[in-house]
Amino acid sequence: MEAELVLPPTKRRGMWPLTVRPSGGALVMVPLFVILLLVDVLLQPDILTKPQIALTIQTAFPLILVSIAQCIVLLTGGIDISVGGTMVVANVLTATWVGADSGSAWRLVLVLLVGLILGAFNGALVVIGNFEPFIATLGTWAIYDGVALQILPSAGGATPPALSAWAQNVTNFIPTSILLLVLTLAVWWYWRSTNLCRHIYSIGSDEARARLSGVNIGKTKFSVYAIAGLLAALAGIYLALITSTGDATLGDGYILSSVEACVLGGISLEGGSGGAGLAVAGAFILTFIDGITSVLVLPPWVSIVLSAGLLIFVIGIRSRFAKPT
Amino acid sequence: MPFAIAVRMGRRVVSAARRQPATVGAFVLTLVLFAAATAHSLGFASLSNVRTLSIFAAFVGLAAMGETLVIIAGGLDLSVPWLIDFGGIALSQMHRSLHIGLPLILLLVVLLGMLLGAINGLFVTLLGAPPLIVTLGVGGLIEGYLVAVGTLQSSGDIVPDGIERFANARIGPLPDITLVWLALAVVTAFILSRTGLGRRIYAVGDNARAARLAGIHVERVRFATYVISGATASLSGVLLTGYIQTAYVGMGADYLFGAIAAIALGGTALLGGTGSSWGTVAGACTLTVLAGLLPVLGLNTAAVKIVYGAIILAGVYFARALQKIGGRGRGA
Numbered sequence: 001m002e003a004e005l006v007l008p009p010t011k012r013r014g015m016w017p018l019t020v021r022p023s024g025g026a027l028v029m030v031p032l033f034v035i036l037l038l039v040d041v042l043l044q045p046d047i048l049t050k051p052q053i054a055l056t057i058q059t060a061f062p063l064i065l066v067s068i069a070q071c072i073v074l075l076t077g078g079i080d081i082s083v084g085g086t087m088v089v090a091n092v093l094t095a096t097w098v099g100a101d102s103g104s105a106w107r108l109v110l111v112l113l114v115g116l117i118l119g120a121f122n123g124a125l126v127v128i129g130n131f132e133p134f135i136a137t138l139g140t141w142a143i144y145d146g147v148a149l150q151i152l153p154s155a156g157g158a159t160p161p162a163l164s165a166w167a168q169n170v171t172n173f174i175p176t177s178i179l180l181l182v183l184t185l186a187v188w189w190y191w192r193s194t195n196l197c198r199h200i201y202s203i204g205s206d207e208a209r210a211r212l213s214g215v216n217i218g219k220t221k222f223s224v225y226a227i228a229g230l231l232a233a234l235a236g237i238y239l240a241l242i243t244s245t246g247d248a249t250l251g252d253g254y255i256l257s258s259v260e261a262c263v264l265g266g267i268s269l270e271g272g273s274g275g276a277g278l279a280v281a282g283a284f285i286l287t288f289i290d291g292i293t294s295v296l297v298l299p300p301w302v303s304i305v306l307s308a309g310l311l312i313f314v315i316g317i318r319s320r321f322a323k324p325t
Numbered sequence: 326m327p328f329a330i331a332v333r334m335g336r337r338v339v340s341a342a343r344r345q346p347a348t349v350g351a352f353v354l355t356l357v358l359f360a361a362a363t364a365h366s367l368g369f370a371s372l373s374n375v376r377t378l379s380i381f382a383a384f385v386g387l388a389a390m391g392e393t394l395v396i397i398a399g400g401l402d403l404s405v406p407w408l409i410d411f412g413g414i415a416l417s418q419m420h421r422s423l424h425i426g427l428p429l430i431l432l433l434v435v436l437l438g439m440l441l442g443a444i445n446g447l448f449v450t451l452l453g454a455p456p457l458i459v460t461l462g463v464g465g466l467i468e469g470y471l472v473a474v475g476t477l478q479s480s481g482d483i484v485p486d487g488i489e490r491f492a493n494a495r496i497g498p499l500p501d502i503t504l505v506w507l508a509l510a511v512v513t514a515f516i517l518s519r520t521g522l523g524r525r526i527y528a529v530g531d532n533a534r535a536a537r538l539a540g541i542h543v544e545r546v547r548f549a550t551y552v553i554s555g556a557t558a559s560l561s562g563v564l565l566t567g568y569i570q571t572a573y574v575g576m577g578a579d580y581l582f583g584a585i586a587a588i589a590l591g592g593t594a595l596l597g598g599t600g601s602s603w604g605t606v607a608g609a610c611t612l613t614v615l616a617g618l619l620p621v622l623g624l625n626t627a628a629v630k631i632v633y634g635a636i637i638l639a640g641v642y643f644a645r646a647l648q649k650i651g652g653r654g655r656g657a
Contacts, residue, residue, distance in 0.1 A: 079457070125638070132595045134401075135641055138585065142634025149627035256461065269455040301473035308465025311458060312448060319454035 025266020025274050028317055032264065032310075033281050036288035043295045054175030058168070058242055060287040061177055062087070063257055064184070064280050065235035067265075069228035070258035071279035075204045076224050077271030078126065078133035083232040083258060084251030085144025086118045090236030092148045095157025095246025105160040112233050118144060119229015123222035141255070148248040155247040159240050167241035180238075181280075188276040196223055204271025260307070261286050264314055341603075347592020347644035351607030354590075354640060355614050362618040369621060376500055378613050380568060383506035386609035387561035388577070389584035390506075390513050391442070391554030393605045396588055397517070398547050399530040399597030400456040402554045404445060404464030405584055407471070408438055409577025412562020414471050417572045420485040427487040434563055435556050441467060442555020446548035471574045484570050492567030502564050509557065513602040526550060530597030586637045587612050592644040599648065611640065 041047060047056065066083050073080040090111050098107045118140070125136035169176050191197055199220040202210040211217055235254070240246050265282025267274030289310070293303035342349050362369040388405050395402045412434055419430045441463070448459040494501045517523035525546045528536040537543050561580070566572040585595075587608035593600025615636055619629040 129642060130645075131638070131641065134595050135585070135589045136638070138582065139634045139638035139641070142582075142630050142637070146627045146630030146632075146634065149630065150625075153625075153627065259458070259461075263458050269457060299473070301469045304465055304472060305469030308462045308469060311465070312454075312462035315454045315458045315462070316448065316452045319452045 025268065025278055025318060027266070028314055029264065029266040029278055029281050029285070032314070033285055033288075036285055036292070040288040040291045040295075043292060047291075050175065051170040054170035054177045056287065056291075057181050058170065058175075058177035060283055061180060061242075062235040062239040063254060063261060063286065064181070064283040065231050065238065066254045066258040067261040067279040067283045068184070068188070068276045069231035069235070071262050071265075071267055071274060071276055072200060072224050073133070073228050074259075074262055074267055074269060075200050075271050075274065076221050077204050077207070078221070078224070079137065079259070079269075080119075080122060080225065080228050080232075081134065081137040081255055082118070082122060082141040082144055083228060084253075084255040085141045085148065086115050086229045086232035087236035087239070087254060088148040088248045088251035089118065089144050089151070090115050090233035091240045091250065092152035092157065092236075092246040092248050094159055094237045094240035096152055098160060100158035100161060102160050102162055105163055108160075108163075108237055111237055112230060115233020115236070116226050116230045119232070120222065120226040122229065123225030126225060127218045127222045145248070145251065148251070152246050152248050155245060155249070157240075157246040159244050159246075164241045164244045167238065168244075185277065185280065192275070196220065200224060201272060205273070257283075257286060260311055263311060266314075266318065268318070345592060345601045345604055346647040346650065347590075348601055348604040348607045350643055350647045351590050351592070351604060351611050351640070354643075355607065355610040358611065358614045358618050362614065362621050365618075366621050369617070372498065374617075376495070376498070376503075378617055379503040380500050381616075382609045382613040383500075383502045384561050384565050384568075385580060385583045385587055385612060386506045386510065386606055387564070388558050388580045389587045389605045389609060390509060390602065391550070391557035392584050393588050393591075393593060393600060393602055394513070394517070394526055394550040395456075395547075395554050396593055396595060397530045397597055397600045398526045398550045399533060400449060400547055400550060401460065401595070402442075402445060402551060402558075403457060403460040403581065404441070404467060405554065405558045406575075406577035406579075406581045407464040407467040408441060408555055408558035409562035409565060409580055410471055410572070410574050411441065411467055412438060412559035413566030413572030413576060414474065414562075414574070415559070416488065416563045416566055417484060418474065427485050430485070431488075431563065435560055438555040438559025438562075439552045440555070441559070442552040443548070445555065446551030449551065450544035450548050468574060484566055484572075488563065488567035489570060492564060502568065505560075505564070507606075510602055510606045517602055522546070522549065527598060530599075532598070583609075583612055586641075589641045590637065590644055592648045594645070594648075604644075608640075612637075 046052060066087060069083050070080060093111045093114065094108065098104055098111065122133075122137055122140055125131045125140070126133050129136070167176055199210070199215045202213065202215055203217055203220055207217065236251075239250065261282035262274070262279050263269065263282065264285045265274065265278035265280070267278050267282070286307075289303070289307055293306070298306075359369070368374060388409060392402050392405055415434045415437060416430060419425075419433060420427075423430065445456075445460050445463050448454055448463065449456050452459070491501050496504060499507075517526065525536070525541050528539065528541055529543050529546045533543050536546075558577075562572075562577060565576065569576070588600070588605050589595060590608035590611050591600065591604025591606070593604055615633065619632055624632065
């Protein structure tokens with residue numbers, strides 16, 4: 001805990017998101033993205049067809065959503081380890097409570113609400129309970145995972161057929177996954193101009209200053225965790241729809257991957273810099289790496305070492321050349 | 326004469342307890358959970374069960390011991406699970422391929438663990454990178470190396486006899502493993518409360534800027550904590566392998582959650598600056614008893630997870646409340 005020294009605040013990483021000024025993180029991410037994309041395309045030339053692109057986006061989309069959720073939490077200087085738990089709760093609810101009865105597809109709205117509430121609980125722990133985000137979300141992760149496991153002990157269930165078919169479609173004129181991705185980015189682009197988003201960035205770059213400027217820190221942080229829960233739930237619902245089944249064990253992998261995606265995308269773990277676009281890019285980088293390693297049929301240890309090494313490399317470069325605080 | 330000594334020791338314990346109320350709280354919670362478990366099933370309090378519990382508490386406690394120092398200094402070491410894997414697998418591999426005595430193998434494994442910890446420390450201090458990601462990355466590198474080394478044959482002499490015997494031996498009622506853990510806990514507590522390094526660890530965790538201005542070499546202190554974490558985690562892996570008589574990638578996976586929960590339950594703030602080694606010991610005891618209690622109550626896996634998470638949240642909340650009310654936060 002930093003006691004307050006009588007020094008002027010020196011963190012100057014704030015940015016008003018209305019201007020399209022790229023954050024420093026993008027400088028590392030862009031070449032990484034381009035290189036990996038090219039390599040992946042060279043190794044799998046047939047990935048450039050529209051259905052294949054749609055399929056790639058479809059597989060990556062749950063991670064994209066969870067990474068965006070993680071991104072907004074990271075922007076406030078926190079972290080959300082329970083995103084995996086919220087995700088699987090929504091996932092299994094979709095496969096059981098919503099189920100294959102087309103008439104009950106409306107329940108998905110309530111499932112989203114559940115996600116919002118689970119996220120809000122995190123927010124309450126952090127803001128009201130004054131828990132550190134790491135330990136609060138560590139605890140809620142266990143709870144949410146347990147809840148999901150209780151609802152659906154083993155993979156199965158069924159999802160609304162019409163909605164699932166639509167989600168899995170890759171052959172429309174505008175395939176569903178591409179449409180959803182564009183929609184997500186559009187929503188983010190609009191949301192950047194809202195007050196809430198501005199407050200998030202100001203808290204992340206200098207919390208003391210933000211407080212002095214009248215930003216309601218508690219309300220902002222609370223909202224961030226709630227929205228993260230909502231996005232994680234959306235990811236869980238989507239995953240259930242594209243696989244037509246529910247699985248309570250799938251969440252854990254997304255937690256670390258979402259943090260990795262944010263780091264690879266160039267988002268700072270201390271907050272204040274980065275955005276959903278970078279999170280999306282980071283998620284795609286992870287997807288490209290997956291594609292490359294599976295095509296090259298590398299021994300498992302190579303892909304493990306490569307992704308770990310890449311992570312260290314990226315964070316190292318970013319930290320080494322970050323503006324001093 | 327002995328009475329005077331006892332009184333003096335008693336006074337020391339009491340004053341230490343007053344400074345670290347969360348530790349006391351965690352021990353009390355342990356007893357409460359233990360009583361609940363025994364009330365439900367008398368066999369819980371049997372000597373053999375307590376012994377088993379103390380062994381698993383030792384595994385968590387050892388993994389968490391170095392981590393406590395890292396966290397107090399304001400860092401975080403997420404590579405602990407793979408350090409544990411490394412400890413066990415390296416022990417087994419060296420035993421099979423190198424023909425040197427067991428003590429030398431042990432020394433080598435711990436030294437290599439310290440080296441891995443040093444890698445963590447170097448990345449964190451030289452690059453200034455956030456420990457969360459860096460230690461995860463290093464953990465991944467360790468994992469990759471262990472996977473590359475290949476799966477162990479399941480037959481034959483995986484674990485050196487000496488370790489196996491040690492892991493199952495006892496001195497009096499206490500298993501050797503538990504004794505090792507408690508002995509190291511005393512050493513760690515001593516380091517934290519009585520040495521310059523300990524004072525510097527608290528200072529760095531509390532306010533790194535102020536510490537630097539006071540002339541403390543912040544990077545060196547943090548580096549040292551990661552090295553120690555590497556040592557204790559790989560030692561934990563060695564003993565774990567000795568006990569379960571196998572070593573595989575992933576055997577340390579559960580111990581990350583456990584270690585951090587134990588540390589938080591013991592009153593150490595994850596942001597650093599406060600906490601104690603005995604707090605982590607108490608937290609490890611609480612967790613182990615909790616983990617033993619829940620299956621006894623007949624809960625299924627899902628319910629166990631839910632209750633586990635809920636109790637950890639409650640425990641951490643009360644630990645922090647206790648710290649605020651009573652302790653000055655540092656020492657032991």
